[in-house]
Amino acid sequence: MSEALLEVKSLRTVIKDKKRELTVVDGIDFTIGTNEVVALVGESGCGKSMTSLSIMQLLPRVGEIAGGEVRFGGRNLVGLSNREMSSVRGRQIAMIFQEPMTSLNPVLTIGMQMTEAITRHLGVSKSEAITIAEDWLRRVGFPEPSRIRKEYPHRLSGGMRQRVMLAMAMACKPELLIADEPTTALDVTIQAQVLDLIRQLLHETDMSVLFITHDLGVVAEMATRVIVMYAGQIVETADVRTLFTDARHPYTKGLLQSTPRMQGAIEPLVPIPGSVPPAGAFPAGCRFAERCPMAKAECRDRQPELREIGAGHQVRCILI
Amino acid sequence: MNEAVTTNKAQLPAAAAKPKRRAWERFKANRLAFVSLWIMAVLIVLALFAPVIALHDPAEQDLMSRLKPPSAAHWFGTDDLGRDLFSRVLYGARVSLSVAIFSVILNLLIGITVGSLAGYYGGKVDSFLMRIVDILLSFPTFFVLITVVTVLKPSLFNIIVVFVAFGWMSKARLLRGQILSVKNREFVDAARTIGMSDFRIIFVHILPNAIAPIIVSATLQMGSMILTESSLSFLGLGIQPPTASWGNLLQSAQSLTILSNAPWYPFIPGFMIFLTIMCFNFIGDGLRSAFDSK
Amino acid sequence: MARYALRRLLNAIPILIGITIISFLIIHMAPGSPISQYVDDPTIKAIDKENMIKAYGLDQPLYIQYWKWISDLAQGDFGTSFQKSQPVSELIWDRLPNTLLLTVTSFALALAIAIPLGILCAVKANSRLDQFVSGITFVGISLPGFWLGLLLMMFFAVRLGWLPSGGMQTINAPSGFGDRMLHLILPVFTIACSEVAVWIRYVRSSMLEVINQDYMRTAKAKGLRGGRILSVHGLRNGLIPLATLFGLSLPGFFAGSVIVETIFSIPGIGRLFTEAAFQRDYPVIFAVTTMTAFLYVFGSILADLSYAILDPRVSYSKSEAKV
Amino acid sequence: TSGGGGTPATSEKPADGAAASTGKKEKVDGGEINTAYLADPQGFIRFWATTTTSSEVIDLVFSSLYRFNEKQEIVPNLAAGQPEFSQDKMEMTIKIRNDAKFSDGKPVTADDVVFTYNIPLNPDYKGPRKGTFEKLAKIEKTDDTTLKFTFKEPHAGYIDMLVYNILPQHLLKDVAVKDMEKSTFAKQPVGSGPYKLEEWKQGQYLRFVRNDNYFGGKPAIEKITAKIIPDANATMAQLQTGEINAIVVPADNLQAIEQFAKTSGKIKLQKGIGTGTYMFTAWNLTNPLFQDKAVRQALTMAIDRQGIVDNIVEGQGKLVHSQTSPSYWSYTDNVPKFPYDPEKAKKILADAGWKDTDGDGILDKNGQKFEFEMQTIQGNKVREKALTVIQQQLKKVGISVQPRIVEGSAFTKNWMGKNFTAIFHGWSISGDPNPQGIWHSTAMETGSNYISYKNPEVDKLIDEDLKTFDMNKRKELLAKIDALIAEDQPYTFLYSPTSTMAYPANLEGFNPNRDSLKEIEKWYFTK
Amino acid sequence: MGAPLLEIKGLKKYFGIGGSLKNGAVKAVDNVSFTVFKGETLGIVGESGCGKSTVGRLVLRLLDLTEGEILFNGTSIGNWNQRQLRPIRKEMQCVFQDPYASLNPRITVGKAIAEPLVVQGGLKWSEAMKRAEQLLDTVGLRSHAVGMYPHEFSGGQRQRIAIARAISLSPKLIVADEPVSALDVSIQAQIVNLLEELQTQTKVSYLFISHNLSVVRHISDRVAVMYLGQIVELASRDQLFGSPKHPYTQALLSSVPEPDVDGKRERIILSGEVPNAANPPSGCAFHPRCPHAAERCRIEKPIFREVEPGHYASCHFV
Numbered sequence A: 001m002s003e004a005l006l007e008v009k010s011l012r013t014v015i016k017d018k019k020r021e022l023t024v025v026d027g028i029d030f031t032i033g034t035n036e037v038v039a040l041v042g043e044s045g046c047g048k049s050m051t052s053l054s055i056m057q058l059l060p061r062v063g064e065i066a067g068g069e070v071r072f073g074g075r076n077l078v079g080l081s082n083r084e085m086s087s088v089r090g091r092q093i094a095m096i097f098q099e100p101m102t103s104l105n106p107v108l109t110i111g112m113q114m115t116e117a118i119t120r121h122l123g124v125s126k127s128e129a130i131t132i133a134e135d136w137l138r139r140v141g142f143p144e145p146s147r148i149r150k151e152y153p154h155r156l157s158g159g160m161r162q163r164v165m166l167a168m169a170m171a172c173k174p175e176l177l178i179a180d181e182p183t184t185a186l187d188v189t190i191q192a193q194v195l196d197l198i199r200q201l202l203h204e205t206d207m208s209v210l211f212i213t214h215d216l217g218v219v220a221e222m223a224t225r226v227i228v229m230y231a232g233q234i235v236e237t238a239d240v241r242t243l244f245t246d247a248r249h250p251y252t253k254g255l256l257q258s259t260p261r262m263q264g265a266i267e268p269l270v271p272i273p274g275s276v277p278p279a280g281a282f283p284a285g286c287r288f289a290e291r292c293p294m295a296k297a298e299c300r301d302r303q304p305e306l307r308e309i310g311a312g313h314q315v316r317c318i319l320i
Numbered sequence B: 001m002n003e004a005v006t007t008n009k010a011q012l013p014a015a016a017a018k019p020k021r022r023a024w025e026r027f028k029a030n031r032l033a034f035v036s037l038w039i040m041a042v043l044i045v046l047a048l049f050a051p052v053i054a055l056h057d058p059a060e061q062d063l064m065s066r067l068k069p070p071s072a073a074h075w076f077g078t079d080d081l082g083r084d085l086f087s088r089v090l091y092g093a094r095v096s097l098s099v100a101i102f103s104v105i106l107n108l109l110i111g112i113t114v115g116s117l118a119g120y121y122g123g124k125v126d127s128f129l130m131r132i133v134d135i136l137l138s139f140p141t142f143f144v145l146i147t148v149v150t151v152l153k154p155s156l157f158n159i160i161v162v163f164v165a166f167g168w169m170s171k172a173r174l175l176r177g178q179i180l181s182v183k184n185r186e187f188v189d190a191a192r193t194i195g196m197s198d199f200r201i202i203f204v205h206i207l208p209n210a211i212a213p214i215i216v217s218a219t220l221q222m223g224s225m226i227l228t229e230s231s232l233s234f235l236g237l238g239i240q241p242p243t244a245s246w247g248n249l250l251q252s253a254q255s256l257t258i259l260s261n262a263p264w265y266p267f268i269p270g271f272m273i274f275l276t277i278m279c280f281n282f283i284g285d286g287l288r289s290a291f292d293s294k
Numbered sequence C: 001m002a003r004y005a006l007r008r009l010l011n012a013i014p015i016l017i018g019i020t021i022i023s024f025l026i027i028h029m030a031p032g033s034p035i036s037q038y039v040d041d042p043t044i045k046a047i048d049k050e051n052m053i054k055a056y057g058l059d060q061p062l063y064i065q066y067w068k069w070i071s072d073l074a075q076g077d078f079g080t081s082f083q084k085s086q087p088v089s090e091l092i093w094d095r096l097p098n099t100l101l102l103t104v105t106s107f108a109l110a111l112a113i114a115i116p117l118g119i120l121c122a123v124k125a126n127s128r129l130d131q132f133v134s135g136i137t138f139v140g141i142s143l144p145g146f147w148l149g150l151l152l153m154m155f156f157a158v159r160l161g162w163l164p165s166g167g168m169q170t171i172n173a174p175s176g177f178g179d180r181m182l183h184l185i186l187p188v189f190t191i192a193c194s195e196v197a198v199w200i201r202y203v204r205s206s207m208l209e210v211i212n213q214d215y216m217r218t219a220k221a222k223g224l225r226g227g228r229i230l231s232v233h234g235l236r237n238g239l240i241p242l243a244t245l246f247g248l249s250l251p252g253f254f255a256g257s258v259i260v261e262t263i264f265s266i267p268g269i270g271r272l273f274t275e276a277a278f279q280r281d282y283p284v285i286f287a288v289t290t291m292t293a294f295l296y297v298f299g300s301i302l303a304d305l306s307y308a309i310l311d312p313r314v315s316y317s318k319s320e321a322k323v
Numbered sequence D: 001t002s003g004g005g006g007t008p009a010t011s012e013k014p015a016d017g018a019a020a021s022t023g024k025k026e027k028v029d030g031g032e033i034n035t036a037y038l039a040d041p042q043g044f045i046r047f048w049a050t051t052t053t054s055s056e057v058i059d060l061v062f063s064s065l066y067r068f069n070e071k072q073e074i075v076p077n078l079a080a081g082q083p084e085f086s087q088d089k090m091e092m093t094i095k096i097r098n099d100a101k102f103s104d105g106k107p108v109t110a111d112d113v114v115f116t117y118n119i120p121l122n123p124d125y126k127g128p129r130k131g132t133f134e135k136l137a138k139i140e141k142t143d144d145t146t147l148k149f150t151f152k153e154p155h156a157g158y159i160d161m162l163v164y165n166i167l168p169q170h171l172l173k174d175v176a177v178k179d180m181e182k183s184t185f186a187k188q189p190v191g192s193g194p195y196k197l198e199e200w201k202q203g204q205y206l207r208f209v210r211n212d213n214y215f216g217g218k219p220a221i222e223k224i225t226a227k228i229i230p231d232a233n234a235t236m237a238q239l240q241t242g243e244i245n246a247i248v249v250p251a252d253n254l255q256a257i258e259q260f261a262k263t264s265g266k267i268k269l270q271k272g273i274g275t276g277t278y279m280f281t282a283w284n285l286t287n288p289l290f291q292d293k294a295v296r297q298a299l300t301m302a303i304d305r306q307g308i309v310d311n312i313v314e315g316q317g318k319l320v321h322s323q324t325s326p327s328y329w330s331y332t333d334n335v336p337k338f339p340y341d342p343e344k345a346k347k348i349l350a351d352a353g354w355k356d357t358d359g360d361g362i363l364d365k366n367g368q369k370f371e372f373e374m375q376t377i378q379g380n381k382v383r384e385k386a387l388t389v390i391q392q393q394l395k396k397v398g399i400s401v402q403p404r405i406v407e408g409s410a411f412t413k414n415w416m417g418k419n420f421t422a423i424f425h426g427w428s429i430s431g432d433p434n435p436q437g438i439w440h441s442t443a444m445e446t447g448s449n450y451i452s453y454k455n456p457e458v459d460k461l462i463d464e465d466l467k468t469f470d471m472n473k474r475k476e477l478l479a480k481i482d483a484l485i486a487e488d489q490p491y492t493f494l495y496s497p498t499s500t501m502a503y504p505a506n507l508e509g510f511n512p513n514r515d516s517l518k519e520i521e522k523w524y525f526t527k
Numbered sequence E: 001m002g003a004p005l006l007e008i009k010g011l012k013k014y015f016g017i018g019g020s021l022k023n024g025a026v027k028a029v030d031n032v033s034f035t036v037f038k039g040e041t042l043g044i045v046g047e048s049g050c051g052k053s054t055v056g057r058l059v060l061r062l063l064d065l066t067e068g069e070i071l072f073n074g075t076s077i078g079n080w081n082q083r084q085l086r087p088i089r090k091e092m093q094c095v096f097q098d099p100y101a102s103l104n105p106r107i108t109v110g111k112a113i114a115e116p117l118v119v120q121g122g123l124k125w126s127e128a129m130k131r132a133e134q135l136l137d138t139v140g141l142r143s144h145a146v147g148m149y150p151h152e153f154s155g156g157q158r159q160r161i162a163i164a165r166a167i168s169l170s171p172k173l174i175v176a177d178e179p180v181s182a183l184d185v186s187i188q189a190q191i192v193n194l195l196e197e198l199q200t201q202t203k204v205s206y207l208f209i210s211h212n213l214s215v216v217r218h219i220s221d222r223v224a225v226m227y228l229g230q231i232v233e234l235a236s237r238d239q240l241f242g243s244p245k246h247p248y249t250q251a252l253l254s255s256v257p258e259p260d261v262d263g264k265r266e267r268i269i270l271s272g273e274v275p276n277a278a279n280p281p282s283g284c285a286f287h288p289r290c291p292h293a294a295e296r297c298r299i300e301k302p303i304f305r306e307v308e309p310g311h312y313a314s315c316h317f318v
């Protein structure tokens, strides 16, 4: 594995409301090396977004990092002041979000929204910023960047907006890109375009990516390494090939079995029974035990540890 | 059924709170709103039982003891005709609160009917009704109140009529907007595919989901109704003496002699108005957070 | 855009006609007539009353009166006041500047206070400051204007003698700008008091909504600083809905504040109207109602247009295909 | 011309001891009077302007042939001496003085008078005063200072015609009568009165400066400013701040102002100024409840009128027993009176058949309860309060009154349309005392006899008085009328309010019997 | 394959822009024809905005048609008004995408399920509630759920409730508009299985609308592919997924990422975006994005024709 660019150590994030504190990210550890694409998968509500927002320190008002470290290039980001953080954000770590419809400011032009970040981080003049912006717009596939620059977001389709977001994120040449479900809201043909574009950009730069998705197909296509999350914890992590050929955690297996395929014979789907427990209602022992077809009594009693069972392959299950 | 469709039973919370209960919890969490609700409740009870509680007949004059300061016999003192202010404030509460509550309830009834029809049926019905709303809305409200109150004589009934006639439009508008958004929710389509009557769809499925902002705005409107009545009183067009309303009590205290010699007299109805409007506002605020579920 | 505005104006015509008809009917429903004020004078004889009814054209059937009035109106003629024997338009022009001065100043003052305070409350939502300010706004909303006005007058003018108690200017003395401002303080404050309260709440809720939008998070993720995020990304979006409210408060400017005009002896439209209503001065009543109604319609069109200008998502020219 | 007699002013000495009539201090030439009106005047031509505010400002700017004094007698203004009549009383001759000038320097001539008096006679005239000039056939000048009025029939009420402001023909001759009301002249008048209108800012103020060439002598007060303040409280506040210095103080604010006068020493008060107004409750005589004279007398006895005067108007009023205001020259006290006596009232009512048979506290007779609605005009606190007091007092004798306060225009509509059972109201009488317009049976149709009062004897006396030109004779006739009406009690006559004027403490020369700015040309400040 | 249950002929739905057709129209559905046989599942796939939902809502007659014919069980119901439709409504029911929006948050689950039985089935509330408990059991929820409110359930559970309500009247056709799109894969599989089971039990037909091709592949007997308001290809599942004829279908199928690291397929990446339905391209609506487009495609509208037995497509080149 290459040298770690991002190192997340026992990160714990809580959501506070008046009465209680919910742990939504519960002791996450992982690293991302240079030019690595790490996919974070898991079903809705498992804490993927909270993890990424914790890294960026962009948690909603009710959220708070309760413990752990986020080391970026050796520096712990947790506890940095807003001011210090603001020069990391966008410059060293860029982020794109799931909803391209709402992530762009509707009343400002594309160009304006791009150049403000460029001038802020690269310290260039306005006209230089415009050149850079147009350059990136061209690179994300707009043949006429000067026209797009003057457009307002609402006049662009979802795919175009997501490409704009991408250009905006890339413009300051960040070392790490966090993409939180960047294609979930898009149609498959457009998703293919965007994924293709990201792959291409990865090829051209030595950027690393934290790719958050719940679509195993996208994972297979994009990632070099995969982290599977369940109920705020990592349950399995492995390189892509291992994960798809030799998944060990029952949850990972369940996910793979319940996903319908486009190829091969049509076999009955094997769903995972039950549903994801909401934060705050996590069972005491193994959080997956209640839905696990292989669960034994002891599973319910004891929290399993994340154990290394092969090179770079960790599983949180006592039965393995 | 096989195990694939078995639900994890542990996950059905046995006694989860019902929506109404939860709304009430949220309302209670807003302390000011909760206290205001109590104050209003007390005021309403006092108003309802005014004849029992009041020590004096509110109309009984004692020209020998005019503008007397508060005392054991007259808790709030007496007015310029020697009438007991406490009794008058109590009876005034009946009038002022009735103006607020009844006119807002009627406003709601009309607003809901018109708003539902316009929002649900759309098209011609909508544009016709909204045209009417537009016309009525574009009247300068206070001017119209002045005109109409001078036309009809300013009795409790007529004031309510006027407040209703020119007060329901905002409710209708608001509700229409709400209904437009609720009616596109899929459960309404689901209801229609069952072949439910429009009436049932509107009243069982749409309205309960659309009404919250209207209730909130109605609460706030109660406050402004009290204010409007007192402003009308200031112009001599409010509830007419000798019937007491907070508005005309305040107005009748607006004389230099009283202001300087009996400052408690204007203060008391002024404070009642202030307190009530404040309570309605806080309650509205509380309702807003109570309805703001999810 | 111009075509849209024009279309909206044309659509407004039936509304305006509806308004004139309704106000005409309401006013004529009113018991009493412009001549009733002469009743108290026993030296005025029945013949005089008949005379005047004829002179005012009130002996004619309603629809003829209406027709006459509306066709005069179409030519820009509001008629002549019964009571003041003066063209209504002149009266209105005479009074309008005072009302505007009063209401626009109060409004500007209210906004100047409400916008920064509202934003602050939104940014620090649910903080102590926010709760304190919202407490104050409730007080502002709940104070009856005439009560407040009179108390202010008693205190600042009569008791302390710091400020004039009414009128537009000092009479009999060279009255400069400063003098006029001095006279405005109390009435403006009385009106602004409740307006500030209302607008703080608008601004706060509008900004609160904006602050929770995704694009604000995007702006932060780009590494922008707080101040810029708020001013460039937040304010513009937050103020858009206020533009509508602003348009809708236009008629209020015109109608002014009857109460404050009465208390502080400011000859404005509100007072003109109130007096006219009491005296059944029909031409004045009609003119003011119609103009205000027109302003309402105009204001709502303006609100929509300003929306279109401020918010690029809204467009009124058709067939703007996506890029 | 100001005569004593009539009502002696119950003048109370102001705090600093300066009273109107006390010794002559050193007179100052100049000074300003600031007063206030509730509303703008209607213009400067009396043929169209009917409000008291209008009359007052017209009198400042214009002169007329005669003025009324506080007893409503005519005193010459432009005229020289009293009018003279031909034998058949069909013609009246008035001489005018020749030294009067309009403020633009042109003399006031008989032609101006003829011009003025021809306005109401013009068929194009559509103002409210046609009726006043009904009996006038024509007016001619016989020479430069002599005018001849010709009547259609003898008319003892002629004095009502003589107080109209004389307009300058040279400025108005090209204005059509129907446009005169709207002409600029009505707003920017040129007259021959003691003051000139300098500026009129509608809704804000009117400013007058003295007319140095006034034929009655240059007034001492140099400037008069009349502010328009629609709210009485605001007016009183300005009196305290000194922004206003001469004003009538309403009864409900009297106490505070008295206190202010005492503590500040800046103003003094003149109380008890008589007015031509009297208050009453009118009983609609077409209503069966009020057809019995004894019942009406009992109603009057049931009402504590002095109590009302003391408590509602702070003592600022004088009881009246019939239809003539005490300030009038024709006033007589020699009429039947029905003083407050609720016990006696009850007894009379009982004798008339009104008894509380069902024990609900309300009298009844033949199954009909003695209950009715009493209206009053809205916007007048004193009347509203008085109404509730009357309600309470009648309740004590078992009569249930439902008070109803009606907005101005609607009220007058009800009043005029005889659409009432009982009404609390006041008449403000000026000019000729002949009461035909209110009490003659023909006035049921054409005048203000809204209660449908009919007493043939009164009718006869009124008719006779109308043709009587001898003042002493008239006084006798009018006294008889008053006595008959008092006996009938078609109204319960309550009181005639008196006004209180606030003046600057160092003002002298005012007539203690006249309120507002009347006779201001005689006022002066002292050092 | 059974007898036709639902026949759609030349169905069109135009939405006026700004509420009126004068300013131009969105041709949301433009000349669509298909048949659903008894007991089968017809899948409709296509990208967002292509008109899938509109077809579904037209079939349910929640919308009025602009043109065309809908035959249900041989009866033409295309131009019936809501009153006439009422009796026939119990024959066709719907399940919608958003399990959060398709249940009234203020009505208990039991009531929601019982309501159709009362309104249409004429049962008393008490009987209907009993039946509701059975239905909950059928869809795999415990019967004590009747007294609970929708917000107390997870997405998958809500979708089960929606299905229970849909089957309460034993309909012949269920229009399922993206019934699993909002669900996580593990739950999605539960619902797909549930739907399949219900079909074997009751022989109900599904009009299964989805943009998720793999789910459609899994559940459908036949599949229609829509593009810009039109059906561009319609075939049995195996034909369509095995040998797609239309270039759009081909691209669509190849765009779906497969959760597999081996056996990477050749991917056809389309350029450009889905055009605006208000202003569709001339000729073949797909031509601006089509890798094989020729001059002819720009001018001439291809005919929707049978290229193989039971396999229809509209492309000049097949």
Ligand SMILES: Nc1ncnc2c1ncn2[C@@H]1O[C@H](COP(=O)(O)OP(=O)(O)OP(=O)(O)O)[C@@H](O)[C@H]1O
Binding pocket: A015, A024, A042, A043, A044, A045, A046, A047, A048, A049, A050, A051, A060, A062, A214, A278, A279
């Ligand atoms: N603003 C918030 N307030 C309260 N709880 C929140 C908030 N945001 C997230 N949560 C809770 O935090 C937990 C983790 O949420 P998170 O958004 O990280 O999930 P996710 O894995 O990104 O899911 P998805 O795939 O739906 O985006 C969830 O249980 C969610 O309910």
Ligand SMILES: Nc1ncnc2c1ncn2[C@@H]1O[C@H](COP(=O)(O)OP(=O)(O)OP(=O)(O)O)[C@@H](O)[C@H]1O
Binding pocket: E015, E016, E026, E027, E028, E046, E047, E048, E049, E050, E051, E052, E053, E054, E055, E211, E277
């Ligand atoms: N009520 C409506 N008024 C106007 N246009 C509409 C309306 N409903 C749908 N449309 C338009 O019709 C077209 C087809 O919409 P439809 O909802 O049928 O698409 P869809 O295929 O279901 O898309 P999705 O996958 O996003 O649900 C779209 O362009 C949409 O904007």
Ligand SMILES: [Mg+2]
Binding pocket: A048, A049, A050, A180
């Ligand atoms: Mg997420």
Ligand SMILES: [Mg+2]
Binding pocket: E052, E053, E054, E177
């Ligand atoms: Mg859809």
